[in-house]
Amino acid sequence: MASPLERKIKITGPVVVTANRVADGAVIYRDADGDWTTSLDAAAVATDAARAHALIAEANADDLRAVGAYIAPVELTEAGGRRPGNLRELIRLSGPTIELPVTFGI
Amino acid sequence: MYIYDSIDRTLVAERVAEFRDQVARRLSGELTEDEFKPLRLMNGVYLQLHAYMLRIANPYGTLSSRQLRQLAHVARRYDRGYGHFTTRQNIQFHWIKLEQLPDAMADLAAVGMHGMQTSGNNVRNITTDQWAGVAPDEIEDPRIWAEIIRQHVTLHPEFSFMPRKFKICVGAASHDRAALRIHDLAFRLHRNAGGEAGFEVMVGGGLGRTPYLAQTIRPFLKKCDLLSYVEAVLRTYNQFGRRDNIWKARIKILVHDLGAEAFAKEVEAEWQSIKDGPLALDAATVAEIASRFVYPDYEALEDGPPELAAARRADGRFDRWVNNAVANHKKSGYAIVTLSLKPEGGTPGDATAVQMDALADLADRYSFGEIRIGHEQNLALPHVAQRDLPAVWRALDALGLATPNIGLVSDIISCPGLDYCSLANARSIPIAQEITRRFHDLDRQRDLGRLHINISGCINACGHHHVGHIGILGVEKNGEEFYQITLGGEADDHAVLGTLIGPAVPYAKVADVVEDIAAAYLDLRTGPDELFIDTLKRTGIEPFRERVYAAR
Amino acid sequence: MPLVENGRIVEDRYVRVAADGPIPERVPIIVPAQRFLAEADSLVRRDGSLGVDWPNDRRVAELEPWLGHLALIALNFPKFKDGRAYSQARLLRETYSFGGMLRATGEVLRDQFHFLVRAGFDSFEVKKPADAAVFAEVLARYSVYYQPGADGRAPALRRRLQGGAAPKVRETA
Ligand code: HEM
Ligand code: SF4
Numbered sequence: 001m002a003s004p005l006e007r008k009i010k011i012t013g014p015v016v017v018t019a020n021r022v023a024d025g026a027v028i029y030r031d032a033d034g035d036w037t038t039s040l041d042a043a044a045v046a047t048d049a050a051r052a053h054a055l056i057a058e059a060n061a062d063d064l065r066a067v068g069a070y071i072a073p074v075e076l077t078e079a080g081g082r083r084p085g086n087l088r089e090l091i092r093l094s095g096p097t098i099e100l101p102v103t104f105g106i
Numbered sequence: 107m108y109i110y111d112s113i114d115r116t117l118v119a120e121r122v123a124e125f126r127d128q129v130a131r132r133l134s135g136e137l138t139e140d141e142f143k144p145l146r147l148m149n150g151v152y153l154q155l156h157a158y159m160l161r162i163a164n165p166y167g168t169l170s171s172r173q174l175r176q177l178a179h180v181a182r183r184y185d186r187g188y189g190h191f192t193t194r195q196n197i198q199f200h201w202i203k204l205e206q207l208p209d210a211m212a213d214l215a216a217v218g219m220h221g222m223q224t225s226g227n228n229v230r231n232i233t234t235d236q237w238a239g240v241a242p243d244e245i246e247d248p249r250i251w252a253e254i255i256r257q258h259v260t261l262h263p264e265f266s267f268m269p270r271k272f273k274i275c276v277g278a279a280s281h282d283r284a285a286l287r288i289h290d291l292a293f294r295l296h297r298n299a300g301g302e303a304g305f306e307v308m309v310g311g312g313l314g315r316t317p318y319l320a321q322t323i324r325p326f327l328k329k330c331d332l333l334s335y336v337e338a339v340l341r342t343y344n345q346f347g348r349r350d351n352i353w354k355a356r357i358k359i360l361v362h363d364l365g366a367e368a369f370a371k372e373v374e375a376e377w378q379s380i381k382d383g384p385l386a387l388d389a390a391t392v393a394e395i396a397s398r399f400v401y402p403d404y405e406a407l408e409d410g411p412p413e414l415a416a417a418r419r420a421d422g423r424f425d426r427w428v429n430n431a432v433a434n435h436k437k438s439g440y441a442i443v444t445l446s447l448k449p450e451g452g453t454p455g456d457a458t459a460v461q462m463d464a465l466a467d468l469a470d471r472y473s474f475g476e477i478r479i480g481h482e483q484n485l486a487l488p489h490v491a492q493r494d495l496p497a498v499w500r501a502l503d504a505l506g507l508a509t510p511n512i513g514l515v516s517d518i519i520s521c522p523g524l525d526y527c528s529l530a531n532a533r534s535i536p537i538a539q540e541i542t543r544r545f546h547d548l549d550r551q552r553d554l555g556r557l558h559i560n561i562s563g564c565i566n567a568c569g570h571h572h573v574g575h576i577g578i579l580g581v582e583k584n585g586e587e588f589y590q591i592t593l594g595g596e597a598d599d600h601a602v603l604g605t606l607i608g609p610a611v612p613y614a615k616v617a618d619v620v621e622d623i624a625a626a627y628l629d630l631r632t633g634p635d636e637l638f639i640d641t642l643k644r645t646g647i648e649p650f651r652e653r654v655y656a657a658r
Numbered sequence: 659m660p661l662v663e664n665g666r667i668v669e670d671r672y673v674r675v676a677a678d679g680p681i682p683e684r685v686p687i688i689v690p691a692q693r694f695l696a697e698a699d700s701l702v703r704r705d706g707s708l709g710v711d712w713p714n715d716r717r718v719a720e721l722e723p724w725l726g727h728l729a730l731i732a733l734n735f736p737k738f739k740d741g742r743a744y745s746q747a748r749l750l751r752e753t754y755s756f757g758g759m760l761r762a763t764g765e766v767l768r769d770q771f772h773f774l775v776r777a778g779f780d781s782f783e784v785k786k787p788a789d790a791a792v793f794a795e796v797l798a799r800y801s802v803y804y805q806p807g808a809d810g811r812a813p814a815l816r817r818r819l820q821g822g823a824a825p826k827v828r829e830t831a
Contacts, residue, residue: 003588007373008410014110015610020153020157022132022133022139022204023133023203023204023205024157024158024203024204024205025117025153025154025202025204026156026157027155028249029158056155063135063138063139064135066623067139067153068139068153087585087587088524089529091155091524091525092155092156096156096525096526096535097533097536098453098525098535098536098539100186100188101187101188101452101456101457101458102519113802114814116801116802117800117802120799120800120801120802123798123799124799128769136788141738141767144738145740145769225742227739257804257805257814259805260803260804260805261773261800261803261804262804262805263744263748263772263773263774263775263776263777263805263807263808264741264744264748264773264777264807265741265744266741266743266744266773267738267739267740267741267744268741294660302760309825319809341748341749344741344742344744344745345717345742345745345746348741349687349742380752380753380755382753384806384813386804406822
């Protein structure tokens with residue numbers, strides 16, 4: 001029988017595995033070498049459930065470096081780059097959509 | 107202001123040492139995230155979208171200038187130069203690094219501050235009226251009782267792993283400025299027919315997915331019984347509150363499921379067995395705590411000094427601000443000054459390190475070194491001599507803290523929403539910002555009068571949308587941001603939950619809807635003296651609903 | 659799973675008996691709650707220390723008639739976050755004056771130690787050996803307490819009145 005996790009994974013388009021870095025909370029993505037990167041363009045993209053499952057399993061096993069790993073949608077651009085697949089992921093990648101308070105003098 | 111003694115300081119220092127060890131064990135892999143998470147949460151450390159977030163408690167919303175300066179320091183040194191004041195009189199830093207957290211906490215501990223119990227399933231920061239101790243309409247300073255409860259529940263051995271978080275509020279004024287009825291447990295200090303002061307006990311309030319207002323389970327509790335009663339309520343909840351479903355775990359569900367009467371019976375039975383034990387408060391204990399609240403050495407001053415009247419005549423902007431942001435103080439010749447953290451286009455509740463430092467200096471100069479935080483996400487200088495108001499205003503104006511919009515449509519309460527929060531469905535802050543831009547004309551705002559808008563980015567209701575005159579709740583529809591609009595909520599003495607007016611509207615339309623609602627009010631009101639909320643009560647939501655949906 | 663008592667790792671003297679099956683003679687035993695309630699009359703007459711394993715969703719008031727015969731009550735933390743047994747422990751100690759051992763079982767980790775001790779536990783089935791090894795050290799983390807607990811320590815409110823606090827240094831915090 002498939003594990004609950006496997007059964008849950010249904011993929012309708014390209015996805016990446018993302019998490020936050022333990023030491024500083026920064027947004028990170030799983031890359032093809034089994035490492036983590038802060039660049040979405042360097043992330044490993046999965047297009048089928050098996051690959052996505054493998055990525056998330058590896059990511060979950062890396063409790064020392066990453067927290068809260070999950071599968072997130074991504075769009076592939078014509079130039080071969082990646083775009084976040086939804087607003088939440090866009091905000092995670094590029095920061096708040098609002099201007100941060102002005103921080104003069106620091 | 108409450109003066110920490112060696113016991114308070116020792117505890118906070120020991121807590122930092124413990125947390126330093128826990129962080130080290132997490133970074134070395136000795137603790138898994140599952141094990142570490144409850145520990146960090148007990149210290150106010152969350153994980154948001156971009157980074158960790160640190161929430162610092164400001165017990166009962168009182169801050170010293172020294173503490174505010176230290177918050178500025180932490181904002182600069184460990185964060186991005188600003189902090190966010192919340193609806194629970196706390197402050198949050200949104201860009202903190204786990205590796206640096208122990209140092210940040212040690213710096214805060216140096217001024218008696220900490221993140222203990224600002225998260226996790228324990229008793230959270232005790233809140234009260236932000237005007238406690240200075241409001242003319244209070245019977246006594248509720249902070250003394252809040253402090254007694256605070257000490258009692260800090261690192262409480264029995265109540266650190268309850269079914270869910272637990273929020274306690276204490277009020278003592280005839281007008282409720284602390285939103286008592288939306289708390290898990292609330293105490294309202296009042297006098298009984300015999301003239302004795304005691305507490306009305308309310309339990310089971312809370313917003314979130316299933317909002318309830320607290321119900322009174324005891325009209326009068328003697329002061330000496332405060333702690334034993336708190337203990338009995340918490341013990342009942344800790345044993346019988348639901349733990350199988352996080353959405354049904356708050357005490358409000360237990361109170362609702364059992365019925366307030368049956369719940370009260372459980373509590374009273376438990377209370378009877380402990381009320382005469384070690385928790386009974388004797389006069390000496392209360393006096394000891396009360397003695398460590400120091401009050402300013404006020405000058406003997408008359409109300410309405412001539413220099414104030416002259417300044418008001420001379421400068422219309424100043425006059426408008428005085429009308430809007432200055433409130434009566436219980437001491438003649440003094441005033442309570444509210445500082446708006448809601449500038450046009452700003453993020454509600456955010457303050458920069460520069461503002462915090464400057465404000466600390468102003469507090470030292472004009473407010474006996476004291477600052478308050480209110481649940482509307484504004485700050486206050488609680489003891490300003492009326493003759494100093496012109497100087498204070500000039501300084502605040504230069505700092506961007508004198509927008510005369512307190513209680514008006516642009517004084518919006520908002521949670522961080524999808525710009526920061528990992529639980530969010532939709533953004534809150536840009537919605538608030540757009541509304542403040544639409545209503546940037548202060549005359550128009552003043553004409554609209556008292557009107558509270560509350561925005562939450564998801565059903566957790568951190569922005570108290572259920573109790574906003576206009577409540578805005580972010581939901582998600584097919585991956586797009588949508589917002590449900592409720593009307594008629596109120597948080598104060600007549601606490602009531604708002605009513606949903608119809609289908610959710612998309613992000614780009616929210617500010618239009620608010621404008622429609624405002625226009626409907628101007629058409630419907632009997633005259634400028636009828637407040638928005640009163641018109642709404644008279645007409646019901648129907649004419650507002652029609653106005654909003656006719657156009658779409 | 660190491661057992662800690664009196665601040666040290668010790669050998670467990672108790673034998674856990676099953677819901678059915680034989681009950682050994684003379685050795686100390688811990689009996690599941692259901693069986694205990696069904697067979698309490700004979701169990702209390704048996705030779706040898708008697709303990710009961712009590713779930714965290716049953717009122718401890720049910721144990722009241724037997725408390726004088728019980729040498730140990732094992733209370734359970736199915737999860738670190740499930741804190742019902744803290745209330746059970748305090749009720750047993752403070753309301754029912756239970757004087758036997760209170761054992762914490764289940765997910766017992768180092769960061770609970772001081773809560774457990776203060777709630778009245780004095781026997782700990784610690785999940786991780788590394789945590790058990792530092793039991794005493796962890797307890798030494800805190801030297802002041804605000805509230806009275808089941809461990810009889812003086813809380814801050816009282817210490818201040820008795821002048822037991824370090825000198826009151828008045829300093830604005
Ligand atoms: C990382 C950011 C935050 C997270 C993860 C978070 C999470 C939550 C959750 C899950 C609840 C619902 C609890 C329940 O019903 O059991 C809640 C309630 C609440 N939050 Fe937040 N929150 C965050 C930020 C804030 C902020 C910034 C404020 C103030 C502006 C705030 C104020 C509140 C209040 C007042 C409630 C109580 C509503 C009630 O009584 O149910 N929170 N929060
Ligand atoms: S209401 Fe929702 S989106 Fe807003 S801060 Fe709370 S949890 Fe986050």
